[in-house]
Amino acid sequence: MKNRLEELRKARGIKQEELAAILEVSRQTIGSLENGRYNPSILLAFKIARYFDMNIEDVFIYEEDAQ
Amino acid sequence: MKNRLEELRKARGIKQEELAAILEVSRQTIGSLENGRYNPSILLAFKIARYFDMNIEDVFIYEEDAQ
């Protein structure tokens, strides 16, 4: 799964730390998502999508085949 | 988070066991999701939404406020 988190965050002109505070997660969680170290839970994905006023599918890009 | 899994599965006329096989998870996982014992990972949410040909947001209903 890919995501557009870094791109979207920068477009909003905010720091990882600020986005983390808004979403109520740690800064490291944001960094880890941006750098693809792991995928968000569905709850965090919803929070992120809602913050950017988008659908989950437009923030997180599912690559069907492999896990 | 609520979801429409049981409703959608029954509309397709398939058993929990069959849906589980299609999604490559255990029957218990499907049962647990239908009965709200836990939320799916985002990868499983994508698989489910894709199977039913819907958006994640239309299968899983995020209730904003609470944790």
Place this chain on the structure above:
DNA sequence: TGAAAATGGAAAGTTTGCTTGACATGCGTT
């Protein structure tokens, strides 16, 4: 240039998603 700010990322611990295995319940048939 050099110091502060922002980000990258590792390590260890907790919580949650998911597995297998087992057993109980309900419901139609026969």
Place this chain on the structure above:
DNA sequence: AACGCATGTCAAGCAAACTTTCCATTTTCA
């Protein structure tokens, strides 16, 4: 009643998503 079948649910265990703490690296800007 007894059977088969679908579902509910528990327990133990593993993996992944998160946390906090810490330090290294990069970026920014006076």
